[in-house]
Amino acid sequence: MSASMETDMTPMLSVLSVDDHPIYSQGLALALNAMKDSLVRSQHGPLRFEYADSLQAASARLQRQPGFNLLLLDMVLPDGNGHELLAHLQRHQPDLPVVILSANDSPSDVTMAISAGANGFISKSAPLAEVDQALCDVLSNKIVTPSNYSRATGVEATVQLDEAIPSLTPRQIEVLGLLARGLPNKRIASILQCQEDTVKSHLKALFSKLEAHNRTECVRRGFQLGLLGHNDS
Structure with a gap:
């Protein structure tokens, strides 16, 4: 079997990125795919990104294509809050790992997201290596929170x-x-x-x-x- 055929048969990690800022979501996809020694790629396979810029678009895409391996979700979208999609997924696709990517990583936001069913919460300001590690951890069944989320602040902000x-x-x-x-x-x-x-x-x-x-x-x-x-x- 040729190397090219082996590459073609390599399982892809299918990722749906739900974000109304295409520069960020597409830039992250390019960066992760170009990253040397990426943990998530080496342990879970090549990444194939698809995109949705609203809750409605994301819901429609998930209905048409239920086979995504990972969902990246911004909490603030033009037609609502990411918590609405989280609640829907908890009822209909509870096994789909969801990682929140947000510009606001306050302890209360992190606690609410994890409590609502998210598997991870990553700040949009996090370095690429930290994002790569976090995605790898989530796909390995860990729950991931930002580095500034401490036990003390978490308790104070608990829902x-x-x-x-x-x-x-x-x-x-x-x-x-x-x-x-x-x-x-x-x-x-x-x-x-x-x-x-x-x-x-x-x-x-x-x-x-x-x-x-x-x-x-x-x-x-x-x-x-x-x-x-x-x-x-």
């Missing part, structure tokens, strides 16, 4: 919740922080110097206390409740 913050033990909080880094049970056990069965017991307790059904939902609840900040991701 008002009806339920009380559950009581976690110090070790459960440690496990939650390692879970937010996308680490497997074996690696968590190694870091904490305990048995894998012990880690599984902590995870079972975390899932119960945070009312989560899987690892990603558990981490999302941690962010939502202000239990996690950027130092944990």
Whole structure:
């Protein structure tokens, strides 16, 4: 098989960028595709970008082409707020990773986006290498927040919740922080110097206390409740 045929058969990472500023979204696509030693390309394949400049256009594109691997979403669009699309995706395409790309990365905006279902939040002012790393992390099932999103500011900006913050033990909080880094049970056990069965017991307790059904939902609840900040991701 020739090299060109192998290239043609390489799986593409299909990305939908929803942004009403084509200079930014198309510039990011060009930069990522031209970036030497790109982590997201090397680990997840060549990038194919498509574009939508409004919520309506994005919804129509997602209906026609449900096979996107990643959605990049600006929160401020001509016909509404990105939270509307996030809510729709949580109901209809919950497995599609969504990364918010925003000029405003205040802690309250980050907390609201992650709580609403976003898998990551990246400032538009972030360096290309940071964006590349963040996209790679999201595609590896991690939740990503900006570097200025700290535990303290996150707690202060946490969305008002009806339920009380559950009581976690110090070790459960440690496990939650390692879970937010996308680490497997074996690696968590190694870091904490305990048995894998012990880690599984902590995870079972975390899932119960945070009312989560899987690892990603558990981490999302941690962010939502202000239990996690950027130092944990």
